[in-house]
Amino acid sequence: MKDKTMRGAPAPLDAARAVPDDPGRRKFLRTATATATGMLAAGSGLAAQAQNAGHDAHAGHGTTPPSPAGAPAHGWQGGQGSMMYMEGHDMHGVVSEPPGAPPDDAVNYREFEMTFDVIEHEILPGVKAPMFAFNGQVPGPVFRVQENDWIKVVVRNRTEEMHTIHWHGVDLIYTMDGVPMMTQDPVHPEETFIYRFQARPHGTRFYHCHWGTPLHFMAGLHGAFIIDSPNDPIRRDFPYERDYVLVLEAFDVNFAREHMNAVHEGMKRVNALMRQGRLTPRTHAFFRNYEEFVKAMDDGWRPPYTRGNAELPTVQPRFFAINGKAFPATKEQGHIKIRRGENIRIRLINGGIATHHMHLHGHQFYVVAEDGNPLPYYKRCNTIAVTPGKTFDIVVHGDNPGLWDFHDHNELQSTNNMIYPGGMMTMLEYEDLGEVPYGPSISINQ
Amino acid sequence: MKDKTMRGAPAPLDAARAVPDDPGRRKFLRTATATATGMLAAGSGLAAQAQNAGHDAHAGHGTTPPSPAGAPAHGWQGGQGSMMYMEGHDMHGVVSEPPGAPPDDAVNYREFEMTFDVIEHEILPGVKAPMFAFNGQVPGPVFRVQENDWIKVVVRNRTEEMHTIHWHGVDLIYTMDGVPMMTQDPVHPEETFIYRFQARPHGTRFYHCHWGTPLHFMAGLHGAFIIDSPNDPIRRDFPYERDYVLVLEAFDVNFAREHMNAVHEGMKRVNALMRQGRLTPRTHAFFRNYEEFVKAMDDGWRPPYTRGNAELPTVQPRFFAINGKAFPATKEQGHIKIRRGENIRIRLINGGIATHHMHLHGHQFYVVAEDGNPLPYYKRCNTIAVTPGKTFDIVVHGDNPGLWDFHDHNELQSTNNMIYPGGMMTMLEYEDLGEVPYGPSISINQ
């Protein structure tokens, strides 16, 4: 079953609005733009993109069809890490399928097609940054599936670096867990990887890249994975029709740009060595096991973490976003809408490495789920600390009509580059409010 | 009804103890001292101050009495932001009253008079810092009201910058919510603003300035707002007589001084432009709506957040306080007192942007309320992480007589300027302890 349910706010590219000149950056962006342009030329809508990506995958690599089960001809190697790219293989066109899941004809898979891309993402007017992106958008598309659905995700790497997908909070077959070097090789440039798993348990979950995680996860490779169930007690206790998915993000665009450029250069060297068959465990700091690593140390090899601190990057996010956009550009997605007497569900997902203290004005909402799992009690709060790795679901009951601020109460994260207001801030708006005595206007430099 | 219930530890000014010379700072402090002196000359007690402020407001601006309901003659404008200060109005003496609340004669308002001030606050001996302050003290006075009381707060701005009051966690009429540009214009220098609302729901809540929030909130404009109720289950489950309000604060005095000076200079330019009728949306980065902002960008206007990082401030609090005072000066407020068999309630309010990990030695206290709302279960802890925007209520049962440390377990926040011990640290003291074999002495440089 080909699925069209992938949704999400596309990340518009606006080639006309120039970014400041920066020689180191431009080089990277040329690559990025080429990739993004190629991708977006295939279609403007997300479904179109996904179909096109799927077409590419199957057309270009027809000689390596996914095998129904077990280890395919190439692309999956048993034992202590395949390291096949070290042995001079060009991964271009390889399709990898981990074993463990039922074959295609044994269950009714819902199939999704995804890509790893590099794009230039506009966080808000005047601020663009190079980012990694699922299907060309930050955050990636929202999955909406039913509990126990069988999911098949065919993902193609259209960047020059390596990636994986980890399905955070999903209790899947461990070979599909997306942890490089532990459950799979990373997905190499131009390689296609196929994840198959059953979606369970129900609740608000997410997915993100698990390769070079501090950079890749933060710099765009994350998205919501919502598993619904008719047995969800929250729907029973708080009948609702609308729910909202808010992926909370902290971007260090300087770190991302510099690190991406550095990784990009390093990757080119790796690719060159690989093609010459000269890539070794020590060249890439990659070992078959702990003992091999210790032996390398004993032989005088120095791991990269022993470098002095001065050379190493630090991360200090200065832009904070909801679903990719910072205030006042959160307006572009529309406000969170509610009516008197209505319950709405808001799913908060931490898509970064900072803690976000979401404070809703004028209401005591119900905290109903944590990490996707319904809570045994519901507590009433007006502020919820969404720490890294967590999701929280809250239910707002429409009992206080108005226009209400909803923002990170670490006020430094309600800024754009330290200028208040900005960042992680949006609005709860009653649709049936009637005439507004003082409508919202915008100050971006209080 | 004029109310005398405002309480709080006044922030003493000690003109004799000089602060280190700093040209940029001195200029600001001259202004600050003048304001503070003028204010404190009116009376030494808090009630006296409040009365005086009220007198000024009514005497000086007798021609603009608060209108009982709806939009007054001037000071409140319907539509998409009044922006009246941009149109050359001198806001001096204006009294603003948002619509939506019952008129003065419809309900029995408890009236409170407040001021926005600039003071020099002593965090502990040897460390003073310029701060914004409600009624000349940091934190602002503690409100103690009953659930469903109607509250009227007349606040006058005695600083040269703009402010508002947000009533954090109070489910009030949204026009009284204090979010500038969204529910009201900011309160301009020498302007008076009137908030009217019903105090609900009961619990530990707080108030703070919502203009230029990272600076104004952190740098002193915050205070406790306690709403009592005969139906409070905590009082029923843990009969108690004494409760303590602890506002937890993280101060970056360097940021505050530099930023306040910069804002102060900028505000003077704004005021001059305003009086000349030359203030425009772009001059002040203030727009009637999102579309107007985007249009300005298209015309080549650059928002302040696109400036390079090097020019922008960073915030790194180095002083941490409870109710305005850092250890060992927390001693000046007295310790938290308890007796054997007694329950005491401690209300912890985060008055800043850091998380504070309050650890009580020798006891497992009950966590009974979060964000002011009684919890459906009570859990026993010895450490509670009070994240930004949150309040927690705990109940300590006097079952282990002694002298007990109560401090932030991020030990870096139990320092003064990185010198341990200091900062967010006080003591739980049993009054009926009897002879103490080793009484507390003080080391301030372990």
Next chain:
Amino acid sequence: MKDKTMRGAPAPLDAARAVPDDPGRRKFLRTATATATGMLAAGSGLAAQAQNAGHDAHAGHGTTPPSPAGAPAHGWQGGQGSMMYMEGHDMHGVVSEPPGAPPDDAVNYREFEMTFDVIEHEILPGVKAPMFAFNGQVPGPVFRVQENDWIKVVVRNRTEEMHTIHWHGVDLIYTMDGVPMMTQDPVHPEETFIYRFQARPHGTRFYHCHWGTPLHFMAGLHGAFIIDSPNDPIRRDFPYERDYVLVLEAFDVNFAREHMNAVHEGMKRVNALMRQGRLTPRTHAFFRNYEEFVKAMDDGWRPPYTRGNAELPTVQPRFFAINGKAFPATKEQGHIKIRRGENIRIRLINGGIATHHMHLHGHQFYVVAEDGNPLPYYKRCNTIAVTPGKTFDIVVHGDNPGLWDFHDHNELQSTNNMIYPGGMMTMLEYEDLGEVPYGPSISINQ
């Protein structure tokens, strides 16, 4: 009763692997090495060390036996702080025993012998750092006792600085609480101190030094203190056999080295002044009470916290560890093992000043205790934020066989010196997994 139950992963010293030259550091390390060598020469096992330390204490200071109750001849002084070291006493060989606990013959004490040491600890291959250590290991040994056991800890200070032991989360007699200047004098070099208390309430608790806490606690002086009980509801609700203790640590090795050297130099000056009888409250910033401190200020004395920020240290941990080891060296302790259908209990203890967001892949674990105390409800999560000062117990049910990552989801803390992967990362491994299609290999520079 002499107890042999102290356990823990010893911290191996590898003299052959040199650390980079650093003049300031070498000086300190000479001292450290000498101390450590002397200590370790006594025996390779932990029990042997503890016995030897006990032997030293009793043999060398036989003239000052612990008195059974009340104030001993010397070593404990009533009143407002003994300050006896200021009066020219050489503390060498003093045995201090606070009053308040039953005498040795009144209850059946379980006796433990401990030392404060300086060692060089290897966090992972290539990274060694000077650390303070209990019994020569980081973290200190794991205590395993029964609720209501009477505990006697004889601790000898084999460093040149001062220390105490605070029993975090234990409701003990306050004179044994280990807060210097408040309940005891610090333990001086070569002094022995005796703690006696009853172990209660049951649960996951810990101990750490409370002198110069930001440095001493973080830089190694911490360990687990587990109090078991037949009445533990967790054992009843989740029958289990294996439980794991994970002390989570954040190390700033630069801060530790520089600060330890500075403290060390300062301590030598203090010792010299003390021996000459010239140590005064102002020399050491130590006062009998708050009034004495304020008087010193009035006389012109300046406290150290008034120094400019530029001179003061900052703390930025760059190494993160579980039980002293960072990934991939967490492998040296073995993975967390489980079998299908088995419950295991994991006790997470924050041994530092950072928050750790432990995320387990592929499972929804039960959160069963907080701060050692069983929770009134069990919630299911896949990520738990272990904030400073906290412990959390979780139960994992073996319902999803595989190899599963377990790591800090602030991905910057899953690095070694900002190089991913590393730091706070280990693995949950099913022992009955069978053949593994892709076994874990190691990349240390993704």
